[in-house]
Amino acid sequence: MKFIDYSNDGNVQVTYNQQIKPLISVIIPVYNSELYLKECLDSVINQTYKKIEIICVDDGSTDHTGEIADFYAAKYDFIKCIHKENGGLSSARNVGIAEAKGQFIHMCDADDWVAPTFLEVIATKAIGDIRSSSRVPDIVKFNYYRHVDGKTTLCKNVLQEGSYDSVEDIDSLMKQALKSVNSYVLSAWSHIYRRDFLIENNLTFVSERKVGSEDFLFNLEALCFAKKVYAVNDACYYYDLRFGSLTQKYRELLPKQYVNLYRSYMKFIENSHVRNKHIDEFQNMFLWQLIFGTCFPNEYRKTENHSVADGRVRVKEICGINEVHTIARNQLKTAKKPIKILYLLAFVFKQEWIFFWIFVGKKKNS
Secondary structure (H helix, E strand, O other), X not given: OOOOOOOOOOOOOOOOOOOOOOOEXXXXXXXXOOOOHHHHHHHHHOOOOOOEEEEEEEEOOOOXXXXXXXXXXXXXXXXXXXXXXXXXXXXXXXXXXXXXXXXXXXXXXXXOEEOOOHHHHHHHHHHOOOOOOOOOOOEEEEEEEEEEOOEEEEEOOOOOOEEEOOHHHHHHHHHHHHHOHHHHOOOHHHEEEEHHHHHHOOOXXXXXXXHOOHHHHHHHHHHHHOOOEEEEEEEEEEEEOOOOOHHHOOXXXXXXXXXXXXXXHHHHHHXXXXXXXXXXXXXXXXXXXXXXXXXHHHHOOOEOOEOHHHHHHHHHHHXXXXXXXXXXXXXXXXXXXXXXXHHHHHHHOOOHHHHHHHHHHHHHHO
């Protein structure tokens, strides 16, 4: 088989010392990523900060992804490629965490890329001298760019730059995360984690095939255990939103997966000893952001294998799910705003036509 040089020596100039112990491990799960893996890898290789390792976890790719990753691993001694049977994104990340040697871990998606100074900014601002720090951060957050159809937009964190290391600080972060999922961003790629923190608290990713949004669950659990979070204002990561990706397709299993997410988190907080469980905020997020804000638009989306008529039936069924119905009924007892009362009544009495008007009718009339 002919072996192709996938690297671009004109753009990648690196001098590394293989004897240097990595401070940061960059884990890149890959599956059929041959079209964009090179750009991702080159961006991490080109970091101005050198105490890193890169772990590519090939999750059973059927294209040339594994070959590309193997080439880079053979060329650079700080890159490792692991091949495994297909098990999903979460299982690939868990394998990477188990193999990581760095004191901190970043999860980089294979279709994204990072700024050259990304890890230097993190190491300088957030981590500092790990030997002299009394408490290094368990989690680091940073700003990012959203890249859609060639247009790049700066997306700022809801957090101000600095350290959050009191009980009150962490409680405030949890409330912000649950209240403003879109602006806080619970994606794994938007965090860096202290490896021992993950190991000590047995934090692993539950399969996305089970819970729909494995990052939500993982980062909520991580916040429950965190003693210190550091926020960096720098935008270091480029999130490439590709149309045709999983987030753009009709997802039949999404309601079931989000109910599993709800049950998994409720079981977690029931069995853990976290001080503030934030149950009300979590239930509110589940009902309004996951069910109303995500599942309903998903059902009203017309695709080749899904009609709006089918979606209307499904929305009514979703309203009847025990957890959804119970939360809506409880919120109805204290709701004050007329519009919220209307929506809650639609949940409780399965009045799907109200949701249909919100998501479909209003657009047709506008």
